[in-house]
Amino acid sequence: MPAATITVFEHQKLKLNQTYKGICFSDSYLKALQKYHGEKGTPFFSLIHNGVQFNEHVGVLQVGTLRIEVLPKVEHTQMDAQGSSEGSWRDLLIDMFKVVQGVEAKSNTNSFSRVKSNSILDLYFMLFLQEVEELLHRGLIKRYRTTEGNQKALKGSLRFAPHLRENLVHKERFFVRYTTYDHQHLLHQILYKTLALIQTLSSNAQLSTSVGAVLLRFPEMETITVTEATFERIPFDRKNNAYQKAIQIARLLLLNYHPDVQQGRHDVLALMFDMNALWEEFIFMTLKKAPQTYSNLRAQHPKPFWKPLQGGRSVGMKPDITYSYNGQTIVLDTKWKNIQSANPSVDDLRQLYVYHEYFDAQRVALVYPGKQDFRNGRYFNFDQSASEKECAVICLDVHPRIRVWQEEIREKIRTYLHN
Structure with a gap:
């Protein structure tokens, strides 16, 4: 059943029983979000009286058959002046994700480029399918695994105790331990579980067809329970390095999916992203396209800053973006907020002063979205x-x-900075 979609913007509120383009935000949906919020809370939204208020995170919250899409929006910009619709902001957000994920470099050579991703959720489904299709094209890797069980032929080593216990009547069977070299291992079990999840959640007809086609080519796997520890025990090496991107997206989808085990009606998938982090990565990837102008470009490059004399952990400095121009160091600090004509916060200015000193930078700058403006202080x-x-x-x-x-x-x- 296709998911009904409610679209909101950052910091907007959703109130109980309000109707959004014919879709009612009902009590059952509110309770599902309240349950997801729990006592520990979530950075994605805050609970208010008879409703929720979203924070600076954007993306998709899917609650059962309701999909809540949270879009970015900066007021008093060219987009705002043109009266841009939800579709324009959605397209912009998807394009920003494509830049950050490097989708454009692959799209011309991949069959999934024909699938239109009209939401962030569809985009990540498409990215995952692209990665799995490439793995299938290369050939899935095999690994050795040890198996125990009853067999009709003697192979491997006979396990005497369980053999005598289970096969007193069935003399034709042998309880053995043997080694198999096949595709049945943790990497493929994670990918298979993710494919099954996408098949369940996708409301895009083209994507549903594509995931079905991939599942037909993918070997059937055992069902496993996936937790954070599952991904932490995966060692990547030269042989399985090609799996990293697919496993990264699988981790994002599987660990943010919360099934409703009691009622089975309001499973929650939270695919939400901090807009500040996305803005920083987008600026970095944009400057990376001009390496001659922005040389030695680095993002979040840490340097030790302070260490307690009595032991313990040291504290590091990680400016958002650093690069060189004509032998000079330039530091950029990105913030996703519209300050309009106001001055930056004191904390932001202090932070940039420290970068000036510590990195011996010739120029430092705060980079915001908003109406085109440049000020030097x-x-x-x-x-x-x-x-x-x-x-x-x-x-x-x-x-x-x-x-x-x-x-x-x-x-x-x-x-602004190279003169």
Whole structure:
């Protein structure tokens, strides 16, 4: 049954019994979200009186047959001025994910490029199917595994105690331990479980057809229970390195799926992403496309900053983005919030001052989405005299066409910081 979809934006509220484009946010859906929120809470939304309020995370929450889509939105931008619809913001978010995941590089050579991903959930289903299809094309790896059980022929080693216990009547059987070299191992069991989950959750007809075709080619696996520990015990090496991307997406889907074991009607899948982290990664991948201009580009590159004298863990510094230009170090700190004409927060400015000092940076800048703007400010010394250290504030207008937007971002940062 296709999922009904309610679309909201960051920080928007969903109230009990309100109707959104003909879909009622009923008491059963609210209770399912309240149960998912639990006592420990979740960063995705907050509970309010008879409703929920979403935070800075975007993506999809699927509750039974209801899909809640949370989109980003920055007011007072070019997109906002054009009165862009939900579809425009959805398309922009999907395009940002494609840039971050490197989908465009694969799309021309993969049959799934014909599948239209009209939601973040569909996009990740498509990415997973792409990876599995590539693994099938290469050939799934085999591993040795040890099996015990009754067989009609003697092979391996005979297990005397269980053989005597179970086969006193059935003289034609042997309880043996033997080694098999086949596809039945943890990597494939995880992938198979993810394929089955996608088949259950997908409401996209093209994707449903595609996952069915992949399942026909994929060997049937034993059903396993998957937890965080399941993924932690997977060692990647040269032989299975090609599985990393597929396992990464499988982990994202399986660990964020919460089945309703009591009623079986309101299973919850939470595929939500911190918009600050996505904005940082998007800016990084955008600048990475121009390596000659933005050389030695690094994201979240840690350096030790402080260590207690009596032992214990040291504290590191991890600026969002660093790169070199004409031998100078430039540090960028990205924030997904629209400050409009206001000044940056004191905490943000302090952070950039430390980057200035510690990384011996020639230029530092705060990068926000919003109405196109550039401001340069100077720090003061302790004696209130103006220092030589400056911190720029760059606001980048949001453009509905992703490649045009990326080109504008590269050009604006180059113009503002490389003079």
